[in-house]
Amino acid sequence: xxxxxxxxxxxxxxxxxxxxxxxxxxxxxxxxxxxxxxxxxxxxxxxxxxxxxxxxxxxxxxxxxxxxxxxxxxxxxxxxxxxxxxxxxxxxxxxxxxxxxxxxxxxxxxxxxxxxxxxxxxxxxxxxxxxxxxxxxxxxxxxxxxxxxxxxxxxxxxxxxxxxxxxxxxxxxxxxxxxxxxxxxxxxxxxxxxxxxxxxxxxxxxxxxxxxxxxxxxxxxxxxxxxxxxxxxxxxxxxxxxxxxxxxxxxxxxxxxxxxxxxx
Ligand SMILES: NC(=O)c1ccc[n+]([C@@H]2O[C@H](COP(=O)([O-])OP(=O)(O)OC[C@H]3O[C@@H](n4cnc5c(N)ncnc54)[C@H](O)[C@@H]3O)[C@@H](O)[C@H]2O)c1
Numbered sequence: 563x564x565x566x567x568x569x570x571x572x573x574x575x576x577x578x579x580x581x582x583x584x585x586x587x588x589x590x591x592x593x594x595x596x597x598x599x600x601x602x603x604x605x606x607x608x609x610x611x612x613x614x615x616x617x618x619x620x621x622x623x624x625x626x627x628x629x630x631x632x633x634x635x636x637x638x639x640x641x642x643x644x645x646x647x648x649x650x651x652x653x654x655x656x657x658x659x660x661x662x663x664x665x666x667x668x669x670x671x672x673x674x675x676x677x678x679x680x681x682x683x684x685x686x687x688x689x690x691x692x693x694x695x696x697x698x699x700x701x702x703x704x705x706x707x708x709x710x711x712x713x714x715x716x717x718x719x720x721x722x723x724x725x726x727x728x729x730x731x732x733x734x735x736x737x738x739x740x741x742x743x744x745x746x747x748x749x750x751x752x753x754x755x756x757x758x759x760x761x762x763x764x765x766x767x768x769x770x771x772x773x774x775x776x777x778x779x780x781x782x783x784x785x786x787x788x789x790x791x792x793x794x795x796x797x798x799x800x801x802x803x804x805x806x807x808x809x810x811x812x813x814x815x816x817x818x819x820x821x822x823x824x825x826x
Contacts, residue, residue: 563646563696563741564789567592570642572635574625574683575652577604579752580702580784583777584649587785589615596638596645599652600624617642625652625679628686635686645690647788649700650680650724655754657761658713658769658826668760669716676720681727688740697740698788701728705748705801709808712820721746725794732793741791745784746805748798750775772823775799 563569571588575581577599585595585608594617599605602622609620619641623630639645653676656668680701691697706714707721728744735742755769775798787795796802807815820826 563698569593569646570644571647572596572638572645572687573649573651574598576608577601580750580777580780581651582608583781585612587778587781594642598623598634625683626674628682631682632686635690639690644694645687646694647698648683648687648691650683651702652679653702655717655758657758658765659761660713661715672716673720677723680724684731691740692738695739699740699742700745700788702745705746705804708746708805709816711816711824713826743787743792744794746796746801747780748801748804749773750777750780750798752777
């Protein structure tokens with residue numbers, strides 16, 4: 563897909579961070595938008611800021627609610643008569659907690675949003691995407707979908723799962739018009755740490771020190787990735803380096819990062 567003028571782009575988690583930046587960048591390219599976020603207030607701010615630039619529908623719901631996302635897919639297709647791009651972006655993290663410490667309900671909260679939200683979204687929109695001459699599903703994983711670190715087992719598990727799901731789906735859809743890209747960001751300046759649940763809030767504040775890259779720069783790289791039909795896209799200044807180091811010395815790099823940088 564080379565151009566986005568009048569394309570219909572669906573973005574979950576568009577009230578903040580990477581999702582908001584994607585909405586801004588796609589609107590600047592003339593795309594029409596169907597936006598979601600569980601945070602109705604922030605979603606409304608994104609919509610209001612962009613409504614003079616393009617046509618937008620928006621709906622606040624939880625992406626871990628399968629029926630809600632099915633209804634949103636129907637509504638989007640009814641409104642625009644097509645869907646060209648789906649970006650499963652909404653995601654959350656738990657605080658810095660060991661597997662022994664973490665409450666299983668908190669673990670499931672992360673799985674429901676980060677993994678099931680992506681599966682539900684892909685299944686709900688796929689029939690509409692397949693009707694287009696060219697289309698794309700973009701799933702936002704993480705550098706922690708390529709490398710596991712300590713005290714983030716729910717997050718790492720779900721982001722690895724998103725990669726597995728995306729790569730499997732990409733192979734399945736090879737002979738269709740739908741491209742699938744899995745994005746592995748690292749260190750982007752968003753609210754992901756502030757929005758985390760459980761653990762010590764001081765740890766979240768400390769994690770913000772690693773979130774430096776501008777989400778709009780990242781959004782533009784993701785858009786380029788769609789244009790270039792990438793299947794796997796590391797983004798953020800640390801992402802490619804960590805990915806390659808981890809390939810050369812799996813586990814040791816994660817362990818070194820944990821001991822020297824992330825700590826507990
Ligand atoms: N910031 C980073 O460095 C980084 C690194 C790797 C991966 N990611 C991934 O990027 C994606 C976007 O996160 P971000 O960094 O922009 O964080 P963010 O917290 O700024 O934005 C996430 C948005 O998702 C929304 N959301 C959360 N739960 C939801 C739900 N159940 N249903 C609908 N919306 C929901 C939030 O309200 C928020 O607006 C996530 O999948 C995250 O895991 C971010």
